[in-house]
Amino acid sequence: MNKNELINYWRKNLTLPNDLTKDEILNFWTVGDKPYTVRVENVKKYSEIFKLRTLIETGTYYGEMVQVMINQFDKIISVELDEKLFNAAAAKFSDSPHVTIVHGDSGKVLPKILENISVPCLFWLDGHYIPGTNDTARGDLDTPIMQELDYILTHPIKEHVILIDDARCFIGPNPVLNDYPTIQELENYINNKRPDLFFEVKDDIIRIHKHELFID
Template sequence: MNPKELRKYWREKLEVPPGLSELDIINFWKNEDKPYSKRVEAVKDYGRIFNKNILVETGTFHGDMIVAVENCFDKIISIELDLKLYEEAKQKFFHEPNVEILHGDSGKILMDVLNDIHEPCLFWLDGHYIPNTNYTARGELDTPIMQELEQIFNHYCKEHVILIDDARCFIGPNPVLNGYPTIKELKEFVYKKNPELTFEVSDDIICIFKKKVSKNDI
């Protein structure tokens, strides 16, 4: 299957055929990646449309998302696993009173964050390991997404809005990443937790929210 056919297959089915090589997968990810501006726009738009005052981010990295949307939220909490990146971000946002940088595995400590939150939030879940790099942390799992979602759904607030970055990585077992569920498995998990939720994929972002909004609003 050539790259064009693979992209078409993915966009129609939100899955990839079995047996892809490591090179096939990496090239597919590169081709399906979207400009970072699309991610920033999504966080801003969903925060505005659903009137969220708090953004919770997993995967701080260099703090680019925080810088881009800081003025859109009253409070931003970001969790970073890599100690060096955490320390850099902590220093970078030291003088920003509405930004809190935490160190740890979001798959384990997100509930600690939620215990101090008493209103629905916007979640930007981007705590994924990036393959073939030495500048992102790799936890016990290449993605803690199922643990993150479990903790969010266990919170007493049921109006959270969830955005998951890098939808193209959720293709199940493959030669590059371990522990990634498929889009179908994620969708089934979400609907099992709350069948009233909307589950959509757009611009390489998985969007989960309770009420349906018009595409013209996003």
């Protein structure tokens, strides 16, 4: 399949053919990426519509999302596994008392963070390992998404809103990454765990929130 055929296949099926090569998958991930402004616009839109004042992010990276949202939220917590990136972000936001950068694997440190959360939050889950780069770290898994979701969905607060970045990477085990579930597996998990929640994939972002607060 060429690039356009792969993109159209993904948009129609939210999965990819099983026989793709490593190069074909990496190429699809590259051409299927979205402008960063789309990420920012969605985080801002969901925070405003759901009236959420706390942002919890996994995968700080260079701190772009924290920087853009620094005046959008009253409290921001961002988790970064890579020590160098963590140190840089911690220094960058050291003068912002409402921003906390946490060092660690989000699949392990999120429960401790949630212990101190008593209000609905917007979760931006972007702690995915990116192959072939020197500035992202890998924890025990390529993505801790299932652990993250389990912690959030079993939290006493039931009005959290979850946005998961890079939906196109969730195609199941493949020649590049082994630990990513498929979109269908994620949706089935959500439906079984919290059938009251709405699940949607749009603009390469997975959106999970209450049915009655559906956003067009």
